Amino acid sequence: MKKYLIYIFVLSVAIVYGQKKEFKNQGEQENYWAEQLFEQKYIKQSFEKFKGKISVIDKTNIEFDNKSLEFWSVKPELLEIFTEGIFYPQIIIGHEKNNPIKSESELKLLTNNELLLYNVKRNDKLRISNFEELPFLSKAATVKRFRFWNYAFGSMNAQVYFIELTNENATEKTELSLFIKGAKLTFVKGGWIII
Numbered sequence: 685m686k687k688y689l690i691y692i693f694v695l696s697v698a699i700v701y702g703q704k705k706e707f708k709n710q711g712e713q714e715n716y717w718a719e720q721l722f723e724q725k726y727i728k729q730s731f732e733k734f735k736g737k738i739s740v741i742d743k744t745n746i747e748f749d750n751k752s753l754e755f756w757s758v759k760p761e762l763l764e765i766f767t768e769g770i771f772y773p774q775i776i777i778g779h780e781k782n783n784p785i786k787s788e789s790e791l792k793l794l795t796n797n798e799l800l801l802y803n804v805k806r807n808d809k810l811r812i813s814n815f816e817e818l819p820f821l822s823k824a825a826t827v828k829r830f831r832f833w834n835y836a837f838g839s840m841n842a843q844v845y846f847i848e849l850t851n852e853n854a855t856e857k858t859e860l861s862l863f864i865k866g867a868k869l870t871f872v873k874g875g876w877i878i879i
Contacts, residue, residue, distance in 0.1 A: 714844070715820065718831060721846060721875055722821055731869040734769030748772045750781075751808060758815040762830075764864045771847055771869055773810035776834065800838055811835040813842070825856045828863065829871075833878060844875040 707713040736749035746753045746766050751773040753766060765771050785808060791799065815832040822828045828849045833842035848871035854863050 715818075717876065718818060718821060718846065721873065722829070725873060726871065729869075729871050731770075731775060731872070733868075734772040734774070738767060738769055738772075740767065748774065751777060751810065754809055754811045755813065755815065757813040758832075761860055762815055762817070762864075764861060765830075765849070765867075768864060770849065770864065770867055771872075775869070775872055776845070777808075777810050809837075811837075812845075818846075825858065826850055826852055826854045827870075828867070834874070842878045844878060846873050846875060847871060 705716060707716065734748055737747075739747040741747055741752070744754055744756055746755075748769075753773050755766075786794075812832045812834055815830060818829045818831055828851075830847050830849070832845050832847075834845050835842050847869060849864065849867040850870040851858070851863050851867040853866055
């Protein structure tokens with residue numbers, strides 16, 4: 685019993701005194717978490733540009749061979765990250781063959797558990813929003829970091845994701861479009877769930 689009380693006391697002290705900062709709002713707290721993610725979990729990666737067919741379907745959908753990207757709340761000047769094949773759905777949902785898509789009438793026949801399982805297994809579409817650059821995390825002219833929300837099928841809550849683009853030839857004066865055209869994807873990491 686004494687050992688149990690000591691654990692509770694240590695945990696309580698850690699919680700109370702472990703708070704590093706007070707935040708004015710949720711956005712400030714999430715920016716802090718983003719900084720922590722890059723400080724603690726950053727490992728430089730290297731992703732190839734998409735080599736297949738990229739088709740812009742409409743204002744909110746782009747197709748990458750057999751996978752599609754649905755997006756909203758993305759500034760038009762950032763769309764080149766997708767249309768240039770730098771970031772594409774297969775990076776998150778995989779290159780595997782798509783699971784069969786059911787029609788509306790087939791979906792109505794499924795039980796709640798079957799529908800949940802069907803949605804969890806969907807791998808044909810990546811749905812994202814709130815794609816934004818994070819200038820406070822881009823410490824060099826050759827690096828730009830971004831945050832977005834990923835809406836996985838079968839999940840009620842979005843997950844925050846981060847990516848990093850690196851353009852070794854960029855300078856402080858390089859326009860965004862030129863930066864993107866010469867960039868490589870050098871980091872992708874999922875963060876927390878939005879509640």
